[in-house]
Amino acid sequence: MTKRVTVSLPDDVAAYLATADNASAAVADAMRAQMDRRAATEAMLRAAGFEVTEAGKARARAALARLGPEQRAEIDRRRDLLQSGDWPAEERRMGDAA
Numbered sequence: 001m002t003k004r005v006t007v008s009l010p011d012d013v014a015a016y017l018a019t020a021d022n023a024s025a026a027v028a029d030a031m032r033a034q035m036d037r038r039a040a041t042e043a044m045l046r047a048a049g050f051e052v053t054e055a056g057k058a059r060a061r062a063a064l065a066r067l068g069p070e071q072r073a074e075i076d077r078r079r080d081l082l083q084s085g086d087w088p089a090e091e092r093r094m095g096d097a098a
Contacts, residue, residue, distance in 0.1 A: 002024075009017070017023040042052045067075070081087045 017026060020026040045052050078087075
């Protein structure tokens with residue numbers, strides 16, 4: 001069963017989806033991957049002895065600051081370098097870019 005959903009996306013994401021053979025499948029795959037990561041994180045926390053509750057997740061989300069424009073720009077820069085194969089050797093060794 002499927003359901004039609006309308007969403008607003010950033011321009012770069014919309015441009016990527018416009019090139020996808022099946023945009024619906026690309027979005028579904030991305031969402032399933034996110035769902036799997038969340039489930040795996042919760043399972044690891046529980047295995048380590050943490051009690052994961054909805055109230056605890058809400059507290060953690062409220063305590064963590066959203067990424068600012070500068071942080072998002074740096075993430076985009078690093079992604080572009082990795083995708084182009086131009087990641088500087090000194091940043092690969094250090095594991096962090098300035």
